[in-house]
Amino acid sequence: MAYDRVKSWSKHPEKFGKGTHHGVAVAECANNAVCGGAMVPLLTLGIPGDGITAIMLGGFTIQGLQPGPKFFDEHPDLVISIFTCMLVATLMMVVIQLGAIKFFARILTVPNCYLSAGVLVVALVGSFALRNNYFDVICTLVMGGFAYVMKKANFPAPSLMLGLVLGQKFEWELRTTLRQFGGLGILLKRPIALAFVAVA
Numbered sequence: 001m002a003y004d005r006v007k008s009w010s011k012h013p014e015k016f017g018k019g020t021h022h023g024v025a026v027a028e029c030a031n032n033a034v035c036g037g038a039m040v041p042l043l044t045l046g047i048p049g050d051g052i053t054a055i056m057l058g059g060f061t062i063q064g065l066q067p068g069p070k071f072f073d074e075h076p077d078l079v080i081s082i083f084t085c086m087l088v089a090t091l092m093m094v095v096i097q098l099g100a101i102k103f104f105a106r107i108l109t110v111p112n113c114y115l116s117a118g119v120l121v122v123a124l125v126g127s128f129a130l131r132n133n134y135f136d137v138i139c140t141l142v143m144g145g146f147a148y149v150m151k152k153a154n155f156p157a158p159s160l161m162l163g164l165v166l167g168q169k170f171e172w173e174l175r176t177t178l179r180q181f182g183g184l185g186i187l188l189k190r191p192i193a194l195a196f197v198a199v200a
Contacts, residue, residue, distance in 0.1 A: 001030070002026045002027065002029065002030035003016075003023055003026055003027050003030070005026075006022060006023070006026040007023070010022060032090075032093075034049075034050065035052070035086075036086060037049065038050040038052065038053045039053060039082070039086070041053075042056060042057060042067055043067050043071055043072070043079065043082070044067075044068070044069065044071075044072075045067075045068060045069070046066060046067040046068040046071075046169075047166075048162060048165065048166075050158065051157070051158035051161055051162075054158065054161045054162050054165050054166075055161065055165075057165050057166075058164070058165045061165065065078070120144075123140060123144075124137055124140060124141075127139070127140040
């Protein structure tokens, strides 16, 4: 949307789509702006706004924290810390990127085989360091292979991530509904529930 707006306001719209720095800058600016917006549904409703906040929700769940309406009352210090870190990170990102833009551009010249190997090593070391358990390393390799197959088959990875993070909560709420109303028929009788099923 940001790209489309800037293109329509530009005095030279014919340059867009051919590498003009205005198009690149506005797309990256909008991409960075998404991060703060995705935190709103995560912290207020407990629903991740994108793949990154889905990972954060998983981290919160592991720590025994449940984001939602009560999160601000029960953990105000944590909420303030999150917002403060986001502000500091944004300011630091501007400073670091302005100073090191030439170095970051050189990373693009490194062949993908070396970058991939480095990322793989860091991921494996991180998975082992979590609990000093080789099983975690095996799980990382298996899930990495599974993700590779999903990418080749054009399956979206964020939806799987959301399913892994929200699946337990979804199952709990579904079991509660089944116990309370004695079946799934209630989902088809109530208009609001039926609308959610239709949208899903």
